[in-house]
Amino acid sequence: MNQKNPSLSVETQLVHDDPHAEGAIAPPIYQTSLFTFASYQAMVDRYLGDVHQAVYSRVDNPTNSVLHDKIATLEVGEAALAFSSGMAAISNAILSIVRPGDRVVCIKNVYADTYRLLRGPCARLDIETVFVDGTDIDDVKKNLPGAKLLYLESPNTWMFEEQDLATLAKLARAESVLTIADNSWASPINQNPLQLGVDLVVHSATKYISGHSDTVAGVVAGSKQLIERIDQDVRPYLGACLSAQDAARLIRGLRTLPLRIQRHHDSGLQIAHKLAEHKNVKRVCHPAIQKQDFSPLRGYGGLFSFEVSEAINIPLFCDALALFRLGVSWGGYESLVVPAAVSHSQFGANNAAVDFGVPPGMIRLFVGLEDPSDLWNDLQQAFDAATNAPSGNES
Numbered sequence: 001m002n003q004k005n006p007s008l009s010v011e012t013q014l015v016h017d018d019p020h021a022e023g024a025i026a027p028p029i030y031q032t033s034l035f036t037f038a039s040y041q042a043m044v045d046r047y048l049g050d051v052h053q054a055v056y057s058r059v060d061n062p063t064n065s066v067l068h069d070k071i072a073t074l075e076v077g078e079a080a081l082a083f084s085s086g087m088a089a090i091s092n093a094i095l096s097i098v099r100p101g102d103r104v105v106c107i108k109n110v111y112a113d114t115y116r117l118l119r120g121p122c123a124r125l126d127i128e129t130v131f132v133d134g135t136d137i138d139d140v141k142k143n144l145p146g147a148k149l150l151y152l153e154s155p156n157t158w159m160f161e162e163q164d165l166a167t168l169a170k171l172a173r174a175e176s177v178l179t180i181a182d183n184s185w186a187s188p189i190n191q192n193p194l195q196l197g198v199d200l201v202v203h204s205a206t207k208y209i210s211g212h213s214d215t216v217a218g219v220v221a222g223s224k225q226l227i228e229r230i231d232q233d234v235r236p237y238l239g240a241c242l243s244a245q246d247a248a249r250l251i252r253g254l255r256t257l258p259l260r261i262q263r264h265h266d267s268g269l270q271i272a273h274k275l276a277e278h279k280n281v282k283r284v285c286h287p288a289i290q291k292q293d294f295s296p297l298r299g300y301g302g303l304f305s306f307e308v309s310e311a312i313n314i315p316l317f318c319d320a321l322a323l324f325r326l327g328v329s330w331g332g333y334e335s336l337v338v339p340a341a342v343s344h345s346q347f348g349a350n351n352a353a354v355d356f357g358v359p360p361g362m363i364r365l366f367v368g369l370e371d372p373s374d375l376w377n378d379l380q381q382a383f384d385a386a387t388n389a390p391s392g393n394e395s
């Protein structure tokens with residue numbers, strides 16, 4: 001990215017790259033596993049670190065470097081790395097910090113596979129995790145002394161509760177506890193955790209950064225020192241590298257990220273407010289509606305949830321929807337719906353120890369890029385089709 005001119009706005013910086021070979025406007029996709037050397041001496045110079053040249057694509061690829069620079073600039077970090085999934089970004093970030101015997105403090109209601117990573121593989125490496133209520137500063141504070149890592153996700157992606165990232169990051173720093181925040185929901189357009197004092201920010205780039213539901217990827221950004229630690233201690237050996245093809249798709253997605261986020265923001269708010277007034281909706285969980293004074297969010301996306309009244313038959317509601325497709329992901333162009341009753345049945349007995357606090361009447365919506373009035377009409381006809389008592393008969 002054009003880091004020589006930081007006064008340019010994010011929109012402009014996302015569109016402009018440093019010049020590419022042959023004057024190519026789009027970054028060349030270096031579809032190669034290795035890079036060769038012109039001479040013995042050139043190879044020696046590279047291995048001594050005197051010159052920068054990619055050696056092997058598991059570790060380094062010029063297409064990926066373009067992406068790294070753009071992510072670092074977007075998240076206002078010194079450096080960034082890309083991975084083959086959001087979970088690869090999260091596991092690399094966590095494993096660069098913790099050792100056997102260490103303790104992690106993590107918010108309840110965290111992304112389900114992050115929870116499973118901490119409860120499964122990390123626990124088996126003798127890394128203990130304490131799950132705390134991220135909205136309760138005292139609950140977090142009393143668990144920090146002696147911990148190594150505080151893991152945050154604000155807001156989380158079922159109940160959309162925000163944590164006070166700035167206050168929690170400060171408390172953690174005072175106890176020499178490093179912090180990671182999953183910023184997938186807000187996207188770098190609407191929130192920058194590093195500027196709030198968080199040490200590492202992670203994203204499922206599968207969601208907004210890709211934006212086209214055709215790529216699985218993840219990114220991490222932070223200080224040069226912490227990113228180098230990930231790059232040198234864990235990333236090459238865990239091997240979850242992003243392909244150059246996928247890096248190029250993410251760079252393309254980034255060009256329109258601010259535009260897409262603005263559209264998700266506008267349509268999402270419009271539909272959330274209409275749902276909040278609907279007679280068969282008990283509550284809407286959306287950070288704009290559950291507004292917190294401390295919130296650093298500059299805007300909202302298209303993902304939120306609502307709880308329906310007992311009058312609504314949820315399977316009928318989901319099946320009656322024509323534009324909202326049933327599916328778990330989000331952040332692409334298409335609108336989606338997930339009922340909590342289905343999504344949370346997967347936790348099973350093994351994971352019953354944590355109360356995720358998601359009532360069975362919750363439905364999560366992702367408001368895509370379609371015309372919001374078409375989407376609202378779709379929701380309205382689904383409510384009508386799924387109402388146990390015919391809606392015309394109220395007194």
Ligand SMILES: *Cc1c(COP(=O)(O)O)cnc(C)c1O
Nearest residue numbers: 085086087111157184204206217
């Ligand atoms: C999807 C998601 C992840 C995991 O990312 P993948 O790209 O699927 O590995 C992590 N955190 C949040 C909030 C997510 O929505």
